[in-house]
Amino acid sequence: MGAAAQPLTGAPAAEALLEEAARRAAALPAAPHLALVRVGDDPASVAYVRGKAKKATQVGLSSQVHALPEATAQAEVLALLAALNADPAVSGILVQLPLPAHLNPETILTAVDPRKDVDGLHPVSTGRLWTAQAGLRPCTPAGVMALLAFYGVPVAGRRAVIVGRSALVGRPLAALLLNADVTVTLAHSRTPDLGAVTREADLLVVAVGRAHLVTPEMVKPGATVIDVGINRVPTEDGKGRLTGDVHPAVAEVAGALTPVPGGVGPMTVAQLLMNTVLAAETQRQEAAGELVR
Structure with a gap:
């Protein structure tokens, strides 16, 4: 049995990112403002939005939750986004996903002004990422x-090697790593002999949503393993517990490993708030004529 991998816990890294966001927010003429749009009362979405608003306040940002009824028509959501786009006091806009089934997420996300797209999901944001231009990046x-x-x-x-090709994690992370001079392989659930591919990785990122997909024999000894997956598995008490896409025994092979929970999760909210500050900085520069796109 090898030595345990270094745990890459998210809390201290997220705290450092939040401290930087707070410092840069305090240097602006006005506090950056985050508009959080939620449609419906999905309990998880309610909790996530509440947590984001609370964390924003802690780092000196202002925020407002725009909570719309479940049956809100798409035209009404688009009208709200148009108003937020036009409001110079709004630095960033986040539309909480998932949306109710009758709403088209692609249409709604594309309606957000790319300059205020703090989720980094607008096609313009994606284009800037893949062409290595400055812009807002997806939070995770x-x-x-x-x-x-x-x-x-x-x-x-x-x-x-990134296992998972979603637009939220796998694909944008591939671009970020390419921009950082990394040689990237993007694998997925249909990759033949997945273990042969993952064993080539110095850095292995798993973001599939399948509990314990990656096992020790699939990992190169000493590799850094980033587990983005969050899965709830059953327990005898019926409450279930959270676990990742990576089997815990990988800690005996890897050089470093993110825990689940407590690894990547805290970084997502911290990056959202940093994105809000970055958006506010860019908008201030544009207003002052210091930046032209």
Whole structure:
């Protein structure tokens, strides 16, 4: 049995990112403002939005939750977004996902002004990412990069394998790593002999949503493993427990490993608030004529 992997816990890295966000927010003429749009009363969405608003206040940002009824028509959501886009006091806009089934998420997310797209999901944001231009990046992938930087994990020149090709994590993280001079392989659930691919990775990121998909024999000894998956598995008491896409025994093979929960999760909210500050800084520069796009 090998030595246990270094745990890459998210709390200290997230705290450092939040401290930087607070410092930069305090240097602006007015506090950055985050508009949080929630449609319906899904309990998880309610909790997530409440947590984001609370954390925003803690780092000196202002925020407002725009809670719309479940049956709100798409035209009404688009009208709200148009008003928020036009409001110079609003620095960033986040539309909480998932949306009710009758709403088209692509249409709604595309309606957000790219300059205020703090989720980093607008096609313009995606284009800027893949062409290595300045812009707002998706929160979880950018949070992963911040986590690696906090722990001093080298990335340039290394070989990375990402398991998972979603637009929220896998694809944008591939672009971020490519921009950092990493050789990237993007694998997924249909990749033949997945273990043969993952064993090539110095940096292995797993974001599939399948509990314990990656087992010890699939990991290169000493590799850095980032587990983005969050799955609830049954327990004898019926309450269930959270676990990742990576089997806990991988800690005996990897050099470093993020825990689940408590790894990547805290980074996502911290990066959202940093994105809000970055958006506010860019908007101030544009208003002052210091930045032209």
